[in-house]
Amino acid sequence: MSKRAPREIELCVTDLMPDGTGVGQLDERVVQAKNALPGELVSVKVLKRRRGIWYGEASAPAARAGWSSARIAPACGYFPRCGGCAMQHIDYAEQLALKQQQLTRALAAVGVEPENINSPVQGPKLRYRTKARLGVRVVGGEVLVGFRETLSNRVARMESCETLIGEFSVLLKPLRQLISSLSDPTRIPQIELAAGDHEQAIIVRHLELLTEPDEELLREFAIRHDIRVFTQSAGYDSVRMLSRHASRYLGYANVDYGLYYQFLPWDFTQVNLAVNRLLVRSALAEFGRPDGGRVFDLFCGIGNFSLAAASLGWSVTGYEAAAESIDRAVMNAERNGLSGRCEFQVADLYDPGCELAESADYLLLDPPRSGAGPNLATWLDSLRPRKVVYVSCQPASFAADAAVLQEKGYLLERVGVFDMFPNTAHIETLGSFSRSW
Ligand SMILES: C[S@@+](CC[C@H](N)C(=O)[O-])C[C@H]1O[C@@H](n2cnc3c(N)ncnc32)[C@H](O)[C@@H]1O
Incomplete structure (x- = not known):
């Protein structure tokens, strides 16, 4: 496409893709267009062709057609050209409904039926990205x-x-x-x-x-x-x-627990600090009151969840691959007077040879987009945790792991979207699993 002028086509949009682009067919060819909504007939500038699919951007409704009623004026003048956001043109309630629908579709595709689906949790819609x-x-x-x-x-x-x-x-x-x-x-x-x-x-x-x-x-x-x-x-x-x-x-505070976390700019931290607080509170509420059991915080980063759990009285072990993040987690535990209740270890949790301590009653998982990795089933067999609270940034890997949990006898009691990234197509999910045996 690089040398030729972009081709303009007319597209009847029939569905929305997980990445927020509208999709339709032109002469049996699949076309995906940013800034296009189901039900719209739009003029699309084709910008890229890959593996038989055309990708582009809708600029205007086609002649005599109108925009969808789900469309709103983007808050930002650089949409849709800027790739930072995918959903600025979609009414916010509709964005949340679409994210929830994607989550439930991903779970249904692997045969996992949640007992309860919580309403999406939201924070600031704009000016949230740190x-x-x-x-x-x-x-x-x-x-x-x-x-x-x-x-x-x-x-x-x-x-x-x-x-x-x-x-x-x-x-x-x-x-x-x-x-x-x-x-x-x-x-x-x-x-x-x-x-x-x-x-x-x-x-x-x-x-x-x-x-x-x-x-x-x-x-x-x-x-x-x-x-x-x-x-x-x-x-x-x-x-x-x-x-x-x-x-x-x-640094950032979590006032719910009287905690202050320090980090360096390249450490992993959640991008939306307001939604992070809601996420930590909801995740820990799933464990109930501390009962003397031990929590493993897998993929713990700088101790975002570990320290909050320790402040409630839980004994916590955090595991994480980035040695620098573990240094920060240890430092944060000390600074917050929680060293006695938490310990941290560097571990590559995707390594099949990776060994965890022997027992944990509760698991908190917050893996990268690829999911919990190949050791999940082994952890469930060897640790037999009572509860697994899973924070995910990718519905497909979450669903695949939920199917593993289900096979090992865990029920998905509650699941819901936390809108960590409004106006983008990213979906953050919290799921709570309980042992059914
Ligand atoms: C989504 S972040 C969660 C961090 C933390 N729970 C928080 O709330 O800030 C995922 C974390 O997994 C870590 N990670 C990535 N691959 C890993 C691996 N193979 N083993 C252990 N940790 C890994 C990353 O360094 C990152 O800190």
Whole structure:
């Protein structure tokens, strides 16, 4: 498609894909279009063809046709070109219904029937995103800093963002100016953003050594915008803080438990801190009152769930592959006076040879998109936990793991969507399983 002008077609949209794109057929060819809703007849610009499927973007209703009544005006002027959001054009209640429908469809496909489906839990719809990885490109001498465009490697031309927290949205323009002022903007491919409750940080990735004047410009930027500036020349072990802040750490509180977590900008933390609090509270409520049993927090990160459970009186062991996150979990346990009730271990939980301590009465699972991995059945057989609380960021892997749990005699008592990423197609789920024997 690259050399030819994009082809415009007319598409009758019949369904919505899990990624938020509308889908229909043209002469028996499947076409997926962003910014298109079921029931609409739209004009689509075809941007990409892959394995027989055409992908594009709807620009307007076709002649004499209208938009669907489920459509709303996007909150952001860069939709649908910017690839950061997929559902800005869908009424929010409808977004939640679609996410719930995807979850229940995924479970039905593997024969798992939840006893109860909770209503979706929601937080702020905009200005919630505390983390992002932005691309940087120089196009015709102009520096662009933003999310990738839909169906392309290009960087969106954007000067604000409705999903980023306000402190980051207003930074997009100054970041463009900052990169333009560096000696070679083409050697800066990416900027990462990370924020805690009160501090923000950027990590500037650079492919060539930064000059002394470049570093001075970055330090001035840090002072002007009161932000921690880190530079990164290779992997995360090459990150160093350039700005002269007393501490490298960012932090967030979980007021429900009187906890404060510290982390470094590249550690995994949940992107939507308001929904995270609701998620932690709901997950721990599933365990009930501490009864002397032991909790294993698998894929524990910096101790987000572990510390909250320990503060309630549970004894917790957290497992996690990233050694740096485990360092942070230990530090956070100490700082919050919980070391006596939790311990943490570095472990590759996908490794079939990975060994956990011998007994756990409760399991909390919060794996990456790929799911709990090949050891789930073994853990259930050897630990025989009474309850398994599963936090998922991918309905298909959650459903596959739910089927394993069901086969081992666990009932899915409750399940529900937590809208961690409004206006995008991401689906966060909390499921609570109980041993039925
Ligand atoms: C969705 S995050 C959850 C983190 C934490 N529970 C939280 O709420 O912040 C998934 C975590 O799994 C970790 N992880 C990824 N692959 C892993 C593996 N093979 N073994 C153990 N942990 C892994 C990641 O480093 C990340 O911290």
